Amino acid sequence: MMTGFRYKDSDTAIHRLNPFCKLLWMANILLFALIFNNPVYLLALFLATLPLVAAARLGKEWLSVMKLTLYLGIAIVLINMLVSYHGTHILFEAPFRLPVAGVPTITLEAAFFGAAMSLRLALIISAFAVINFTVHPDDLLLAMIKMKLPYKSVLVTSLSTRFIPALVEDAQCLSDVQRSRGLELDRGSLGQKIRSRMAIVIPLLSNSLDRTVQLAEAMESRAFGSGRKRTFYKPIRFAGRDVLALTVGFLAAALGIFMRLWGYGDYQYYPTLGGIGAGALEWSLLGLVVLLLLSGVFLAVGRSEAGLD
Amino acid sequence: MIKIENLTFWYEDAATPAVREVSLEIEDGEFVLITGPSGGGKSTLCRCLNGLIPHFYGGRITGRVEVNGLDITRHSTPELAAKVGMIFQDPENQLVAVDAEREIAFGMENLAFPGELIAKRMEESLDTLGISAIRHRRMQELSGGEKQKVVIASVLALHPGILVLDEPTSELDPGSAEEVLTAVGRLNDELGLTVILVEHRLDRVAQHADRLIVLSKGAVIADGSPRSVLGGDKISDTGVGLPPIISLARRLRERGIGSGETPLTVKEGRMALGKVFQSRFGLSRGGSAPAAPPEPPNHHPLIEIKKLWHAYPGGRVALRDINLSLYEGEFIAVMGRNASGKTTLVKHINGLLKPTKGDVTVGGINTREATIAELARKVGFVFQNPNDHLFADTVEEEIAFTLKNFGFNGKEAAARVDEMLERFNLGEYRKHYPRSLSGGEKQRVALASVMAAHPRILILDEPTRGMEYRLKRELMEFLGDYRRHGGAVILVTHDVETVAEHADRVLLLSEGRLVVCGSRREVLSGALLFSPQINRLVQAFEGYGVPGDILTADEVLEMLG
Numbered sequence: 001m002m003t004g005f006r007y008k009d010s011d012t013a014i015h016r017l018n019p020f021c022k023l024l025w026m027a028n029i030l031l032f033a034l035i036f037n038n039p040v041y042l043l044a045l046f047l048a049t050l051p052l053v054a055a056a057r058l059g060k061e062w063l064s065v066m067k068l069t070l071y072l073g074i075a076i077v078l079i080n081m082l083v084s085y086h087g088t089h090i091l092f093e094a095p096f097r098l099p100v101a102g103v104p105t106i107t108l109e110a111a112f113f114g115a116a117m118s119l120r121l122a123l124i125i126s127a128f129a130v131i132n133f134t135v136h137p138d139d140l141l142l143a144m145i146k147m148k149l150p151y152k153s154v155l156v157t158s159l160s161t162r163f164i165p166a167l168v169e170d171a172q173c174l175s176d177v178q179r180s181r182g183l184e185l186d187r188g189s190l191g192q193k194i195r196s197r198m199a200i201v202i203p204l205l206s207n208s209l210d211r212t213v214q215l216a217e218a219m220e221s222r223a224f225g226s227g228r229k230r231t232f233y234k235p236i237r238f239a240g241r242d243v244l245a246l247t248v249g250f251l252a253a254a255l256g257i258f259m260r261l262w263g264y265g266d267y268q269y270y271p272t273l274g275g276i277g278a279g280a281l282e283w284s285l286l287g288l289v290v291l292l293l294l295s296g297v298f299l300a301v302g303r304s305e306a307g308l309d
Numbered sequence: 310m311i312k313i314e315n316l317t318f319w320y321e322d323a324a325t326p327a328v329r330e331v332s333l334e335i336e337d338g339e340f341v342l343i344t345g346p347s348g349g350g351k352s353t354l355c356r357c358l359n360g361l362i363p364h365f366y367g368g369r370i371t372g373r374v375e376v377n378g379l380d381i382t383r384h385s386t387p388e389l390a391a392k393v394g395m396i397f398q399d400p401e402n403q404l405v406a407v408d409a410e411r412e413i414a415f416g417m418e419n420l421a422f423p424g425e426l427i428a429k430r431m432e433e434s435l436d437t438l439g440i441s442a443i444r445h446r447r448m449q450e451l452s453g454g455e456k457q458k459v460v461i462a463s464v465l466a467l468h469p470g471i472l473v474l475d476e477p478t479s480e481l482d483p484g485s486a487e488e489v490l491t492a493v494g495r496l497n498d499e500l501g502l503t504v505i506l507v508e509h510r511l512d513r514v515a516q517h518a519d520r521l522i523v524l525s526k527g528a529v530i531a532d533g534s535p536r537s538v539l540g541g542d543k544i545s546d547t548g549v550g551l552p553p554i555i556s557l558a559r560r561l562r563e564r565g566i567g568s569g570e571t572p573l574t575v576k577e578g579r580m581a582l583g584k585v586f587q588s589r590f591g592l593s594r595g596g597s598a599p600a601a602p603p604e605p606p607n608h609h610p611l612i613e614i615k616k617l618w619h620a621y622p623g624g625r626v627a628l629r630d631i632n633l634s635l636y637e638g639e640f641i642a643v644m645g646r647n648a649s650g651k652t653t654l655v656k657h658i659n660g661l662l663k664p665t666k667g668d669v670t671v672g673g674i675n676t677r678e679a680t681i682a683e684l685a686r687k688v689g690f691v692f693q694n695p696n697d698h699l700f701a702d703t704v705e706e707e708i709a710f711t712l713k714n715f716g717f718n719g720k721e722a723a724a725r726v727d728e729m730l731e732r733f734n735l736g737e738y739r740k741h742y743p744r745s746l747s748g749g750e751k752q753r754v755a756l757a758s759v760m761a762a763h764p765r766i767l768i769l770d771e772p773t774r775g776m777e778y779r780l781k782r783e784l785m786e787f788l789g790d791y792r793r794h795g796g797a798v799i800l801v802t803h804d805v806e807t808v809a810e811h812a813d814r815v816l817l818l819s820e821g822r823l824v825v826c827g828s829r830r831e832v833l834s835g836a837l838l839f840s841p842q843i844n845r846l847v848q849a850f851e852g853y854g855v856p857g858d859i860l861t862a863d864e865v866l867e868m869l870g
Contacts, residue, residue: 007407009447137407159405165449166401176661177697180690181758182682182714199710202700206744210696211402218403221359222416222463223390231421233414233431 008133013301014056018242019139020146021300022131024249025052028293029127032256036265039116040276041286042123048290049126052297056134065129066122073118080114081106086270113269137161142236151230159215163208170207174200242300249296256289311335311358311471311503315372318353318362327353329527330372337470340497340504342518342535344511346548347748347777350527351507355475358505359393360386377470391420394464396474398775400456409451410444413463420467427466434462437500438492452647454485458492465496471503472496478510479775482647483803490514509777512552512842515539516573523547540571550778553806553842554578557862561585566869578846586850589869609673610634611766611797612658616667619653619821627653629821631667635766640788640798642808642829645818651801654818655768658799659688672765686715689764693771695755699743704735704754707743711761729757733787749780756787767791768799773807785811809833809841809860834858 009015014022032045053062085102087109094104137158144154178199179185185196219225259265264282268274313333319326328350335341343351356362360381363370374381377392397403406412413434417427435441438458448456457477464472474493478486490508494517497504508514515521515535523531523544531543538544539555551559554572558581562569567585572578612635619628627650635641643651656662657669660681669676672687692698701707708729712722730736733753738746743754752772759767767788773781785807788798802808808815808829815832817825825832834844834857844860851857859865
């Protein structure tokens, strides 16, 4: 998991896409996932992430992430059924009464609410997966710099994420070393366990500190901190299409917010499930949001200059 | 040109200077090799050349260092970066970007080069180091040698006139090390870059260098052509390891045999020794027959590995059908390329890994049925980096920690701690913080902490990588003593010369299979590049009746009588 869920290099239109278009797309999905409750909306948006998954040839990676999400979803449904006693359609009723909470019941509404929340989660994870697998970490860094975040802070963030795999490896090695010296990590009381973990944590910290000093030396030796305004080898370029795509992406956001303010996209789960039925106008508007969302990405595909590669 | 006048430098809070009264002049285009014992001031001197000292480290500096006329105390490291390129030991700790191209661009971006210039220099440096095939690869996927070459390319792109490399190969396997050193040699030869290289492995680079400087205790002990320094008298007192060919030539000279020249390469050695062998042996085929392989002792083996397979989670098969027995007092070397399964194999012996199929029995116990802690009483495991062993506040506590894990307390534990302190000569450091000791002392503390449990089997995973000669010798002396007391040693290593001198048996692993397992003579002699230097030398004289399985200088001398 640690190493599986990260950028995957391949040469697809989605990978080559201007990172801002992709980031805006993800921001839109996050926004919609938060403001809309209606399961039809959530499903439509979830399906709208699939064209990107296909275009980026992420089938295998996406499926493995979704498998985990499915387990998580099942857990959410079960837990919600067990702890939420609201709802009128009772599927099961316990023969006893709990103090404060009342009689434990399992209701259709609670199951349905759990499923809708799982769908919302799947939508967010699917969008994150696309971004994670297709935006080069260095492009993400450049994008952040372009958004006027200070270079040094952005670089530190990126370096620390790069250090994580090294840290995990180091911790594994240190645990091997100390276990070879007879240390039993899982024996004794909590206090003893914490103390035995120190045999790993202390060298881990010292090693990381050494590593950091060495990296700092190496960076200064390569003129980091020269005081000049940095240039970038592969700056993010904006072609006309990118600007168009971004505009369309913002339009999608505006339309979605407008719909929510107008009262669309809400749904009643408790005490009884509300009806899905809505007017043709609402469905057309939802279709338009999805269309704009996808256009915000696919309009930028295929720009010939491929500024990023 | 580099001008150093009377340089003395103290690190913050240090009582003694790290370099003292060093004066040197290095001409443009020179290839200078710097060697010497650890703590001798090599790295300190390097850091003075691009201003890391004093700007990064603080401390107190007297004397003068001028690089191309620039005083390093007045110009910062980033300013000097375009004049002096600096490359460090561990490529891992020099990387900032995710892929090779962006790594190379990093320095140029810092100096605000315009895009076109970056693009041009990018191509140039990729080609110079011959790494254009990996330009789009992620740094994490590259081998150590490739990473180090990318770092060199990124430094080179700034067009420094001077390249300083501080032990650039000590974290690499021999193949990668050779590649990096060859690339450095070319930069000096073809592009005329001034190269200042700190290295322990003199056999690989001495022939490329114009000048060899030996630093010890912060002072310049010897300075001259590699031939004169390595053949001279001063070097023997410093504990610098001589390549086997040179040490053979020196010892022959002491006995008045041969021409007395100092050969730097195997070829030169062959030329120099050819006459000696010719006159001694003529063309008569009179050499001794190769020694018979040692017979396996007939008592029970300490370790028995039967049909061992191992697959990591995710399915990568790391070991395939390994069969092996190890006896009391034996010294086995485990060799093979990176990722051939060496470490995976030895981790089965103390239970860190359990077999996927097959059995590993240690002292009659099947490792499947024992915990690591139980096996650790029988099997000591020393890891490559002594730092990884050390975490306690004092040396004493570090050793006591292992004993406490095994349930020793009170008097018995105290007695064993004392025993270890004495055996490893650590008495005076009893109350010191282990991680602040020198490299050799740390190694001894790590060993002591493992040996306190009195294991009968000792596994060492690449302990000699990047280790200087004196420490290697100390370690080998200890291992010899340990074996004489019945202990068995398993050494994972790339170091052919050490194996040639000490191992009884050599295992060669490739892609998880045990390719060869035999006496060191069988395995190490007659191979092309895998053989130790002396063996490569004598192979040419088999026609004169010189046995083709000679591995060390000692054996040559013994044969010559």
